[in-house]
Each structure stands twice: as C-alpha cells, then as structure tokens.
Amino acid sequence: MPEIRKDGIVERWVVFSPERLRRPLQYNQHPPEPADEPDPFAEGRENYTPPEVFAVRNPGTAPNGPGWKVRVVPNSFPALRVEGELRKDAVGLYDKMSGVGAHEVVIETPLAGVELEQQPLENIVNVLQAYRARLADLAKDARFRYLFAFKNVGALAGASMRHAHSQIMALPVIPINIREKLDAAREYYAQKDRNLFEDILRAELKSGERLVFQNAGFGAFCPFASRFSFEVTILPRQQRAHFHLCTDHELVLLADILRKVLLAYRVGLERPDYNLILHTAPVRLRKSENWDTLESDFRWHIEIFPRLSGVAGFEFGTGFYINPMFPEDSAKFLREVKTDA
Amino acid sequence: MPEIRKDGIVERWVVFSPERLRRPLQYNQHPPEPADEPDPFAEGRENYTPPEVFAVRNPGTAPNGPGWKVRVVPNSFPALRVEGELRKDAVGLYDKMSGVGAHEVVIETPLAGVELEQQPLENIVNVLQAYRARLADLAKDARFRYLFAFKNVGALAGASMRHAHSQIMALPVIPINIREKLDAAREYYAQKDRNLFEDILRAELKSGERLVFQNAGFGAFCPFASRFSFEVTILPRQQRAHFHLCTDHELVLLADILRKVLLAYRVGLERPDYNLILHTAPVRLRKSENWDTLESDFRWHIEIFPRLSGVAGFEFGTGFYINPMFPEDSAKFLREVKTDA
Numbered sequence: 001m002p003e004i005r006k007d008g009i010v011e012r013w014v015v016f017s018p019e020r021l022r023r024p025l026q027y028n029q030h031p032p033e034p035a036d037e038p039d040p041f042a043e044g045r046e047n048y049t050p051p052e053v054f055a056v057r058n059p060g061t062a063p064n065g066p067g068w069k070v071r072v073v074p075n076s077f078p079a080l081r082v083e084g085e086l087r088k089d090a091v092g093l094y095d096k097m098s099g100v101g102a103h104e105v106v107i108e109t110p111l112a113g114v115e116l117e118q119q120p121l122e123n124i125v126n127v128l129q130a131y132r133a134r135l136a137d138l139a140k141d142a143r144f145r146y147l148f149a150f151k152n153v154g155a156l157a158g159a160s161m162r163h164a165h166s167q168i169m170a171l172p173v174i175p176i177n178i179r180e181k182l183d184a185a186r187e188y189y190a191q192k193d194r195n196l197f198e199d200i201l202r203a204e205l206k207s208g209e210r211l212v213f214q215n216a217g218f219g220a221f222c223p224f225a226s227r228f229s230f231e232v233t234i235l236p237r238q239q240r241a242h243f244h245l246c247t248d249h250e251l252v253l254l255a256d257i258l259r260k261v262l263l264a265y266r267v268g269l270e271r272p273d274y275n276l277i278l279h280t281a282p283v284r285l286r287k288s289e290n291w292d293t294l295e296s297d298f299r300w301h302i303e304i305f306p307r308l309s310g311v312a313g314f315e316f317g318t319g320f321y322i323n324p325m326f327p328e329d330s331a332k333f334l335r336e337v338k339t340d341a
Numbered sequence: 342m343p344e345i346r347k348d349g350i351v352e353r354w355v356v357f358s359p360e361r362l363r364r365p366l367q368y369n370q371h372p373p374e375p376a377d378e379p380d381p382f383a384e385g386r387e388n389y390t391p392p393e394v395f396a397v398r399n400p401g402t403a404p405n406g407p408g409w410k411v412r413v414v415p416n417s418f419p420a421l422r423v424e425g426e427l428r429k430d431a432v433g434l435y436d437k438m439s440g441v442g443a444h445e446v447v448i449e450t451p452l453a454g455v456e457l458e459q460q461p462l463e464n465i466v467n468v469l470q471a472y473r474a475r476l477a478d479l480a481k482d483a484r485f486r487y488l489f490a491f492k493n494v495g496a497l498a499g500a501s502m503r504h505a506h507s508q509i510m511a512l513p514v515i516p517i518n519i520r521e522k523l524d525a526a527r528e529y530y531a532q533k534d535r536n537l538f539e540d541i542l543r544a545e546l547k548s549g550e551r552l553v554f555q556n557a558g559f560g561a562f563c564p565f566a567s568r569f570s571f572e573v574t575i576l577p578r579q580q581r582a583h584f585h586l587c588t589d590h591e592l593v594l595l596a597d598i599l600r601k602v603l604l605a606y607r608v609g610l611e612r613p614d615y616n617l618i619l620h621t622a623p624v625r626l627r628k629s630e631n632w633d634t635l636e637s638d639f640r641w642h643i644e645i646f647p648r649l650s651g652v653a654g655f656e657f658g659t660g661f662y663i664n665p666m667f668p669e670d671s672a673k674f675l676r677e678v679k680t681d682a
Contacts, residue, residue, distance in 0.1 A: 005566040008541050010521045014566040014662045079655070079663045092544050094565045150654030158653020167654065175659030180351045200349050203433050224435045225346040225355040277658040311652050312499020313491030313508070314420070317618040318516030321355045322420045
C-alpha cells in the first residue's frame with residue numbers, strides 16, 4: 001500500500017509507492033527512450049490495460065473493445081491506490097497518511113506514433129472532454145481534495161510510454177504549489193478587489209511582448225518570470241476556478257490554442273520533450289478553511305514547458321530557476337514559427 | 342546584464358542570464374556527457390579560467406600558476422554578475438531587480454578524472470575550507486542576502502564540466518526554499534522552545550532505521566519524506582545557523598562523513614549522477630525582519646540525492662514527489678555497501 005509522508009521541516013509531501021518499482025528502473029546515466037512494443041495503448045489491445053473508466057467511442061462499440069477515440073483507464077503502476085480509507089497518523093515527529101488517491105491514464109488516440117497536436121481539432125477536444133469528465137467524476141469522492149491533469153512527453157520529461165497519453169491524479173491533500181497560488185490569488189483579491197489572473201491576462205494582451213497566441217477564449221503567453229525557455233501559460237478569458245466546469249465551447253477554443261502552441265514547439269524546437277500541467281482549484285478545502293470567494297479569486301490555467309535544460313543544484317537548493325532566454329525572445333520565436341496550422 | 346524577475350503569482354524568482362547561452366545548448370533529447378577537452382580546470386591551465394579568488398597552495402607557489410590543491414575562480418559563464426549596484430524596479434504588475442550576485446567555481450582537485458570522494462580526507466577538508474572561506478568573504482558584501490554552495494555531478498544532475506568541481510553563489514534575495522525552512526524553524530522554536538533540527542537529528546539517531554552513518558560531529562540519514570531514493574541529509578550535532586562559522590575540527594568530521602556517503606553512492610549505485618546542496622542561514626534579512634534568535638532556531642545542513650529518476654509533470658504541478666523506495670530501505674542499502682573506506 002502506498003504511503004504519503006510529510007517532510008519534517010517544510011510543507012512538502014512525498015508519495016511512497018513501492019509498486020512503481022515494478023516499472024523498469026533508470027539506474028543508467030541517460031533515461032531510456034520510452035518503449036512501446038507491444039504498444040498496450042493501441043486499438044485492439046484493450047485487454048492490456050485495466051478496464052476503461054471513460055471513453056469517447058464510435059456509436060455501437062462496446063467498452064474495452066476497439067472503436068474508441070479517447071480512452072481513460074486506471075494506471076497499471078499507480079502511484080496512489082483508489083481503494084481504502086484515508087488514515088492519518090503521526091510517526092514520532094512526523095506526519096503520514098495512507099496513499100489513497102486516483103491515478104489514471106488518458107490514452108489520447110488509438111494510433112501509435114501520432115502526437116496530440118498532430119490530430120484534428122475534434123480529437124483534441126475529445127481529450128479535453130475526457131479530462132473534464134474524469135475530474136468531474138473524481139470530484140464526488142469525499143476523500144480527495146485536489147485533482148489535476150498533466151502530460152509528460154519524452155524521456156527527459158519523465159514519460160515511460162511513447163504512445164500519446166496524459167495522466168489524471170486525485171490527491172487527499174492540497175499541493176504546496178497550488179496552495180501558494182491560492183494564497184496569492186486570495187490576498188490579491190482582498191487587497192485590490194480584482195482577480196489576479198484577469199489582471200495578468202489583460203496586461204499580457206495589452207503589452208503583447210510576451211504574447212504567443214490568442215483567440216476568443218484564451219491568451220497564451222510566456223510568463224514574465226518563465227522558469228524555462230519557451231515556457232507558455234494559457235489563461236482563459238472566462239473566470240472559472242475549476243476546469244471541470246468549462247463549457248463545450250470553451251474546450252473547443254482551448255483545443256485550438258493548445259494545438260497552436262504544441263505545433264510551434266514541434267516545428268520550431270524540433271519536437272522537444274515537454275511537460276504540460278493543468279492547474280485547477282481544489283475540490284475540497286480543509287474543514288477549518290472558510291473561503292466563499294474561491295470562485296472569483298482563483299482561475300484555472302495551463303503551464304507548458306519544453307525540457308531543453310535540466311533541473312540542477314541551483315534549482316533544488318533555492319526553488320528559483322536560471323533561464324538563459326528572456327520570455328520576450330521566447331514569445332517572439334514561438335509567434336514566428338511557420339506551422340501552416 | 343542579467344536580470345532577476347519575480348513571478349507574478351508566487352514567491353519564485355528567476356535569474357535571466359543571456360550570457361549562459363554562450364554555453365553549448367542542449368536542444369537534443371539527451372543531455373551530452375560533460376566535455377573536458379582541453380580540461381580548463383587542470384593544473385597548468387590556470388590561464389583558461391579567470392584569476393583565482395581563493396586557493397589552497399603548496400608553499401612558495403604563486404597565484405594563478407601550478408602548485409595548488411583547491412582553487413576557486415569566478416565562473417566563466419556566470420548566471421549573475423558581481424559588478425554593479427542592486428537596483429529594484431516595477432514592470433507593470435511585476436517586480437524585477439538587477440542580476441547582481443556572485444557565481445564562483447570551486448575546482449576540487451588539480452587532477453582530471455578524480456572525484457571528490459576518491460581523494461584523501463585532507464583534500465576533502467581543503468574543499469570544505471574553500472567553501473567556508475568564500476562564504477565568509479562574500480558575507481561582507483552588503484548587496485547579498487543569501488550565499489550557498491552546491492555540486493552537480495554528471496549530465497543528469499546538470500553538470501557541464503567533468504572535472505571535479507562545486508559552485509558558490511551569492512544572491513540578493515532569500516530563496517523560497519530557505520524561507521520555508523527558516524519559517525518552520527522559527528515557528529517550531531517559538532512553540533516548543535526547542536531546535537527543530539536538533540529534535541530531528543536526535544530522533545534519527547535514536548530510531549536508527551533511517552540512519553546511514555554517524556560520527557562525533559554529524560549524523561547522515563535518509564529523511565522521513567525523502568524526495569528521491571537514496572537521498573541523504575547530513576546534520577551537524579553542533580548548533581550553528583551559518584556554515585561559514587564552522588571550526589576546522591568540524592570540517593574534518595564533515596569531510597569524513599561526506600566521503601562515506603559519496604563512496605556508498607559510488608560503490609553501491611555505480612557512480613550515479615547526483616546533486617549536493619549546502620543550506621545555510623541568510624547573511625542578511627530584510628530590514629523589516631527582526632529575528633534575534635536565528636542563531637538558535639536554524640541549523641545549516643547538507644542535502645545529497647542521486648538523480649536516478651527524473652522530475653516530471655507530477656513534481657512540477659504539485660511541488661510534491663513520488664518516490665518508489667522508502668527511506669528505511671534506502672538507508673539499509675547505503676549502510677551495507679562495502680566501500681573499504
């Protein structure tokens with residue numbers, strides 16, 4: 001059974017999941033390229049994965065057989081287990097809890113060798129609908145406080161499978177990274193009576209120097225203090241704290257801008273390894289927390305960054321980053337990539 | 342000129358240093374192994390580096406010539422520049438400051454192909470004395486608030502040079518990672534009238550299940566919520582907030598335990614890439630901060646972790662980690678490695 005432990009000094013939790021040791025371990029100098037033979041995510045190999053929890057299917061096809069466009073299944077090597085009660089314990093000075101959570105895989109296409117951004121817009125919308133459906137469903141489970149989706153592409157970004165996929169996780173605790181954003185958003189609203197994310201989006205749309213793309217629903221820009229060269233934040237124009245409350249129309253516009261960013265990466269940076277993270281508001285706060293303005297204070301958003309450079313002693317020691325490229329230059333580069341999209 | 346920018350939402354600063362672009366960029370899938378031909382850190386090639394700012398030398402040898410054991414020089418590709426005034430500015434919503442700081446390289450041996458842990462104890466002590474001397478010297482500069490040392494070994498840990506070396510940095514701002522530790526230490530002391538680090542060290546020495554090594558000056562253990570398999574924290578028994586105030590005797594005991602840990606890595610894990618970070622107290626707090634118990638609240642310490650697995654979407658999204666191995670198992674493994682040391 002996995003276990004979640006809190007650091008003795010800082011607000012950092014670590015998921016201990018010995019089952020993950022069943023995956024091939026990377027004790028060599030370079031992470032291996034993700035293997036995919038036989039590809040357990042391909043159409044016709046549905047029995048290689050646990051039974052699906054969601055799918056977008058052709059009419060008349062049966063679950064766990066061929067005929068799907070997007071398929072969500074529990075992770076075969078889950079970091080957290082969905083069964084069991086959430087128990088919290090002290091261990092001497094320290095705190096731990098049982099490793100209860102969810103860990104699912106969104107298989108983005110039945111085809112091997114096709115990346116998310118190479119698909120027609122409609123299929124990208126299907127993937128985003130899968131995120132929304134799973135987050136909405138997991139939100140009902142009273143054991144979970146935080147849900148999010150992320151995507152690791154390539155070995156340097158932590159992917160162990162090559163077939164296009166994302167991951168969905170549910171956690172019984174609110175991550176420190178989100179907590180810091182929530183606190184900042186709440187404090188800003190309390191001080192200025194304005195939404196922090198709205199102010200940032202307006203400033204970026206107005207100045208334009210860090211703007212990469214925009215459409216009727218979203219702005220995509222390289223953030224002022226980008227951790228990585230070509231890092232992009234996608235912010236919705238519509239105020240919503242929770243991604244899973246997005247409308248169909250919003251998902252179409254999101255698919256459009258996401259595809260543009262990923263195509264600019266693909267063409268301009270020659271298909272870099274990258275991470276994509278969907279940050280959304282917690283589905284449950286601590287019982288002691290009374291925060292009735294969450295819906296107006298915080299706004300869901302997406303962060304994407306290619307892994308062109310490593311994370312080293314400076315970053316681990318400080319929590320800060322060194323970036324050789326100003327975001328104004330990154331944005332200009334990405335805007336000018338010719339993608340024919 | 343480098344620039345330091347603060348994120349618009351969270352307390353995260355990023356150093357923008359376009360000069361680092363002069364280093365070979367890693368746009369390929371796998372970071373290249375550090376190159377070293379010709380080795381600019383070897384004895385006899387002192388003119389390949391900027392003039393030394395500290396050295397442990399054989400009697401009668403002249404600065405910037407052969408005859409040294411440890412040599413500290415400014416980084417040829419500095420992330421921060423030591424010249425100039427510290428200016429702070431607003432940019433619309435955002436904050437930035439000039440990229441003033443120090444970035445130095447500690448060349449740990451005149452010999453190529455010899456790692457820190459392969460050297461006689463006396464040479465490791467020389468390296469630690471170099472850390473102490475440089476931190477003590479940089480502490481005098483009123484522009485700097487935080488000083489620290491770190492070591493990246495191997496491409497996966499961010500090293501671009503193979504010759505054994507560490508880095509020293511001075512920053513005009515206190516990193517968030519340290520700020521969180523300082524806050525925790527202060528709060529703990531205020532609540533319990535006891536030092537948090539002392540309590541952790543005592544608990545680890547007493548239980549022993551996560552203890553790796555100990556000597557008269559230090560305990561080395563795998564922390565309760567280790568982020569990485571085989572992660573080790575080295576805590577001093579002697580209460581000191583600042584590393585640069587250590588005595589010679591303490592440095593000898595530190596060299597001894599550090600060598601044991603690194604030899605256990607080398608033999609047991611087949612010379613993994615790793616990061617080492619020396620966390621010490623800030624040399625200057627904000628003017629508004631009145632904290633006269635810093636010396637008793639906080640304790641300097643070292644964190645070391647092999648880079649056997651990557652940092653992926655989960656870690657970036659949450660600030661949390663997934664670790665397949667419990668620290669009790671990591672500690673047992675490291676204790677039992679036969680190093681003949």
